[in-house]
Amino acid sequence: MLPEPRRESALTQLRGVGPSLVEKLGRLGVHDITDLLFHLPLRYEDRTRIWPMGQLRPGQHVLLRGTVVRAQVQFGRRRSLLVKIRDDSGEVGMRLFYFNKAQQAALQPGVALQVFGEARRGATGLELYHPEYVLAATLEALPRLDGRLTPVYPTTEGLSQKKWRELMDQALQWLTRHGHLRDLIPAELRDRWQLPDLPAALNFLHHPPLQTDPDTLREGDHPCVARLVVEELLAHHLGLRQIRARTRAESAPDFYPQGDLSTRLLAHLPFQLTGAQHRVLGEIFQDLERPVPMLRLVQGDVGSGKTLVALCAMLRVMENGWQAALLAPTEILAEQHARNLQALLQPLGIDVVLLLGKQTRKQREPVLAAIASGQAYCIVGTHALFQEEVQYARLGMVVVDEQHRFGVDQRLTLREKGRQHGKVPHQLIMTATPIPRTLAMSMYADLDISVIDELPPGRTPVVTSVLSNAQRDSVVARVREACTQQRQVYWVCTLIEDSEELEAQAAEELYAQLSAALAPWRVALIHGRMKPKDKAEVMAAFQRGETQVLVATTVIEVGVDVPNASVMIIENAERLGLSQLHQLRGRVGRGATASYCLLLYQTPLSQAGKARLNTMRATNDGFQIAEQDLLLRGPGEVLGTRQTGEASFRIANLQRDQHWLPVVKEVAETMEQSYAESITSLLARWHAGDMNYGRV
Known part of the structure; x- marks a missing residue:
């Protein structure tokens, strides 16, 4: 749930902002004036000069001035109002599909018109469809030209660009007048990396001077963009470090070998583990022998044998008398895991219980009873595993399959359900979506990472x-x-x-x-x-x-x-x-x-x-493919759909801005040592509704 905006930065302080506009802005994550200031333009338009109509080419976004020579309603597949405008060099059409009687009455021959839009080939030559326009009695009475680039903002239905610019002008005046927006990156750190202060960066990005190269803003090369990118990446990195620190401050049961369940399981298999599987299993066993919660991500390509490694780890937990749960993102996958695990564990005398949302009360009751009494050692399920009615006797470990389908909050909810006598379960997270090192470091900085980079012998490449x-x-x-x-x-x-x-x-x-x-x-x-x-x-x-x-x-x-x-x-x-x-x-x-x-x-x-x-x-190498995907498509495609609790970036772009990650790591360490008082404000500014860092 989002916090109430602070009264001094409530959107309703701005002229013309009532409940309806607050609701529309909320759809875009804009809940107070600070959010508004961080809502940066998608791109910029040059409205600083008038383009001659005779030189117009299709696809150009231009500012035109001329006089209306005729206006008529046309009937075809759709009714439209076609307005012809002329200047000294030629003539162009403006076509409106949505118009009212007042607009039609105002757009009469002889009226002066200033129009901004994209020229396209139309039925009568070059036309501008639904452009922004201003009317005046004469050309001389039209507004003065802008002295700076015009921002274009990401928007939602019912919020015009004109409204965004009015709101942003008011927000920048508020910033100048009140100065409530603290600069949370200390001056000495900004100076070291040649980053401007926050008010200067925001003013520049909403009102870039005419001589600014829009490409440097779009590509993130401008210091004012870098200033906000670094702050956002810093907030994300510090938040994950807090999760990690809080996790390591917790206690977890330590699991040493208490039998030979893993050895017996592997002896039944018609193949041997690969070297990579042995290495990763060794890393997991080391984690399980420590009295602090394991938080480990296992990456491995399709078919590399991640589930078998996870099962060996689960057996270590079970032979110590504790329960292990495997969380799958869908019921089909949960049922498949349960079948496969049952076949492997039956010779060891261990039964698998399955908990799904679709089960009837009659089907669920014996499963819930077995989990609560501790009779069920191996538990497989979907989100149903962390519903209120599920009570664990001694949950020692949670395995999460396909991490990108679950958010941080969901994983942590399951951890809290397993809290017993001050101890929390270990967590092992698996993904078959290979993640390039850059993204893994930034998106999963709260986790240790293991990679199974070898396929079992005998598998024929596709x-x-x-x-x-x-x-x-x-x-x-x-x-x-x-x-x-x-x-x-x-x-x-x-x-x-x-x-x-x-x-x-x-x-x-x-x-x-x-x-x-x-x-x-x-x-x-x-x-x-x-x-x-x-x-x-x-x-x-x-x-x-x-x-x-x-x-x-x-x-x-x-x-x-x-x-x-x-x-x-x-x-x-x-x-x-x-x-x-x-x-x-x-x-x-x-x-x-x-x-x-x-x-x-x-x-x-x-x-x-x-x-x-x-x-x-x-x-067929998933890691090579992921690196190439990052180059071609950017991080969103590589990480898949972001779920609740998983950080999404407002301004930073991990592909474009990855060179800042080492700087962010260094700044984060300095802030933890010398400026700890700014960290809470930084997290509140960027993650108020994204990740509840304070709770986790």
Whole structure:
């Protein structure tokens, strides 16, 4: 929950701000005047000179001045008001699709008009659609030109750029008048890195002088941008250091070898652990032998054997008489983990209990009783594991699968549920999304990091081919051949529009086409608009081998394991990021059979699309792919969807600003030693509603 804004910085102090505007600003995370000042422009426009209409080219954003020569309502597919404006060099059109009678009456021939917008080819030549405009009786009466660049702000429905600029002007006046915005980076540290003070940086970024190069602002090279980037990264880094320090100040049970459960488990397996698995397991065992809570992230590519390493660690906890819980992001994955763990643990005489949100009260009661009494040693579940009714007898360790699907707050809630007699459980976090070192250091600075960088022997790399959509017939023939060989196939359908409904429609069309083309083989469909129960049933039937081809949107879960599936086809592959493509490809190649990934693309292919698909064809190494993805797409794609509690940056861009991370680390250490009193204010400024650092 967001804190109440301080009274001296409440938005309602600004002229024209009432409850409706407060609600709109709140949608963008602007809750007080400080937030408003940190809401930086997306880009800047040059409105400092008038462009001759005769020299106008399509795609230009320009300021024009002229006289209205005619205005008429036109009727076509949509009603519109077309206003023709003329200057000494030529004529241009202004077209409004949304207009009222007052506007129509005001835009009469002879009126002087100043217009800013983008020129596009229209029905009557070059036209500006819904530009910003100002009317006056004569050209001389039009407003004076700006002496500085004009900011364009990220916005929401019902908030015009004109309103943003009015609000920002008032906010900057408030800053000058009251000076409430403390500079929380000490002057000696700012001077060392040649960073301006905060009020100067904010004034500059909202009102850049005319001679400023907009590219230096956009690319983060300007000292005023760097000033805010460093402060935001510093707040994030200090917050994670606080989490780490508070965690290390806690006590946890220490677990030394008390039996041979891990040895017996490994003896039953038809293979040996890789060197990387042994190394990471050694790091985990060292953590478990300390009386402080482990917080370790295990990164490993698809199929590198992270779950087996986690299970060996869980057995160390269980043989000490404590419980271990595995938290999965979806019910399909939780059920799969429970099945796999049960098969491995049954020979050791250990039962796995499964807790899911979809279970009935009758199904849940015996599970809850076994967890509360301590009879259940190995517990697998989804978010249901941290519901209020779940009481643990002795929770010694929590394993979190696919970290990026859970936020920091969710992990910590489960830790609090396991608190017993002043001790908290150890945490092991796993991810199959390889994260470049830069991002891992900044996004997970509260965690120790281990990497399983070796695949088990005998795994056949997936062969990746890139094919144009024109080769669909040969792809369908390949699918038929795979079905004939008793193999299974995923066919993933993606759309560029961010719409589950359209994506589901496209998947349904593809399902109908393939059902006809591949008869008598069975084709199934799974997409995001289906009920969870129906999705689970379709997936279970595919896992049992009852259907040969699964048409799916990108809802196929990370970690879903169908060893018999050997072909993955991805439609419109050029529209997906490398990390997502790599995760989808990881659904095949999970058995000993040769497996294939076919990337279908639409022509023409952009340079970036070509680079992504070539990378996929060239390597199966998830870490190489993640580094390349960071270069091509930026950190958002690499980290996946951010969940509750996971920090998102307002101003900093980890790809662009990574060179500041060593500086931030150094400044953080200096502030902890010499300026500790500023840290709480810094965290409150940047993370009031993001991460509850104080509580954790």
